[in-house]
Amino acid sequence: MPGPIGTSPSRRWALVCTAMAASSRRRGVCPSEKPWSRCLSLHRMYVTLFTFTLLCLHWSRCSSDDDHEMEEFLKREFSLSKPYQGVGSLGSSHWELMGDAMITTEQVRLTSDMQSRQGAVWSRTPCDLKDWEMQVHFKIHGQGKKNLNGDGLAVWFTKDRMQKGPVFGNKDNFTGLGVFVDTYPNEEKHLEAQKKRYTPRTERIFPYVLAMVGNGSVSYDHERDGRPTELGGCTAMVRNLKHDTFLFIRYVSRRLTVMIDIEGQHEWRDCLDVPGVRLPLGYYFGASALTGDLTDIHDIISMKLYQITVLSKKSQDEEDEDEITIPSVDNFELLRVPESEERMSSVAIFFTVLFSMVGCVFLIVVGLLVYGHWSETRRKRFY
Numbered sequence: 333m334p335g336p337i338g339t340s341p342s343r344r345w346a347l348v349c350t351a352m353a354a355s356s357r358r359r360g361v362c363p364s365e366k367p368w369s370r371c372l373s374l375h376r377m378y379v380t381l382f383t384f385t386l387l388c389l390h391w392s393r394c395s396s397d398d399d400h401e402m403e404e405f406l407k408r409e410f411s412l413s414k415p416y417q418g419v420g421s422l423g424s425s426h427w428e429l430m431g432d433a434m435i436t437t438e439q440v441r442l443t444s445d446m447q448s449r450q451g452a453v454w455s456r457t458p459c460d461l462k463d464w465e466m467q468v469h470f471k472i473h474g475q476g477k478k479n480l481n482g483d484g485l486a487v488w489f490t491k492d493r494m495q496k497g498p499v500f501g502n503k504d505n506f507t508g509l510g511v512f513v514d515t516y517p518n519e520e521k522h523l524e525a526q527k528k529r530y531t532p533r534t535e536r537i538f539p540y541v542l543a544m545v546g547n548g549s550v551s552y553d554h555e556r557d558g559r560p561t562e563l564g565g566c567t568a569m570v571r572n573l574k575h576d577t578f579l580f581i582r583y584v585s586r587r588l589t590v591m592i593d594i595e596g597q598h599e600w601r602d603c604l605d606v607p608g609v610r611l612p613l614g615y616y617f618g619a620s621a622l623t624g625d626l627t628d629i630h631d632i633i634s635m636k637l638y639q640i641t642v643l644s645k646k647s648q649d650e651e652d653e654d655e656i657t658i659p660s661v662d663n664f665e666l667l668r669v670p671e672s673e674e675r676m677s678s679v680a681i682f683f684t685v686l687f688s689m690v691g692c693v694f695l696i697v698v699g700l701l702v703y704g705h706w707s708e709t710r711r712k713r714f715y
């Protein structure tokens with residue numbers, strides 16, 4: 333016969349209460365004290381407390397993330413993982429290789445540890461999911477020492493695919509979302525050449541993760557490591573680690589969240605969280621990497637896309653369901669004009685107006701002189 337540990341919770345409580353009653357009788361406790369009733373009351377109190385705790389936890393979970401409850405489903409047609417069957421083969425896979433990228437048994441190698449390499453892997457199918465989550469398992473390693481390696485890798489959700497270019501192996505002036513793992517501090521080296529330094533408030537430690545939304549007319553600023561168009565970012569020491577490193581990108585209810593797991597503790601760390609991000613449907617997922625004079629190995633182990641189903645308390649009528657055609661970010665001006673250019677434009681406008689006024693006055697004076705000379709000549713003709 334099984335003991336109390338193998339019995340149900342109700343059976344265990346009955347055994348405990350029976351033991352309490354027997355102990356009370358042995359001590360000569362008066363039956364009117366009803367130890368069994370007191371035990372049952374204690375049982376009810378614990379059950380009530382346990383139920384209340386469960387309700388609080390459930391309410392907290394449902395109330396998190398702006399009163400949204402989310403369910404996620406793996407979408408295999410947009411996911412890349414071992415054993416990479418058919419990847420790169422025409423028509424036999426959902427993913428396609430570009431440039432110097434190659435397939436091994438353990439990873440998709442975007443670049444080897446050699447100069448002037450760029451490679452990418454792109455999804456063949458456009459994604460029409462409104463809310464999604466991408467988890468990227470990657471590895472960056474090489475022989476280069478600190479700040480003598482480069483250039484980094486990027487994860488994309490863009491309108492165009494399979495386009496070589498200078499932005500971590502993809503084209504500049506892209507349309508969509510780019511999340512960059514930048515391993516070389518171009519701006520810092522440029523400042524050092526000018527014998528300048530960051531201010532403590534603006535200093536960034538590399539490797540650095542940042543996000544950018546492009547609308548097709550915004551260029552990525554290499555010299556400043558994307559600072560003018562950066563939505564947010566964080567430091568991420570991801571090179572030459574012995575444990576796995578992960579990048580988490582979530583786009584739900586027009587909110588972009590990026591987190592990282594690089595400490596080997598299987599815990600996500602916040603990197604950036606930006607509301608009001610508007611991304612159209614039908615874009616392509618991809619990953620790319622680039623090396624220049626400095627090198628690194630950039631590997632993608634897996635890219636897993638999850639469809640997010642949002643169970644919101646808000647009615648659909650209250651949400652803004654306008655179709656998004658151009659990527660944008662609320663309260664963030666993508667087409668920024670540098671301050672120096674703005675000042676030059678104001679000066680140019682001032683001098684243009686000034687010279688126009690002087691020119692008008694000059695023409696009026698010349699006109700009056702010509703008219704006076706003509707009138708004088710005409711008057712002399714009658715004498």
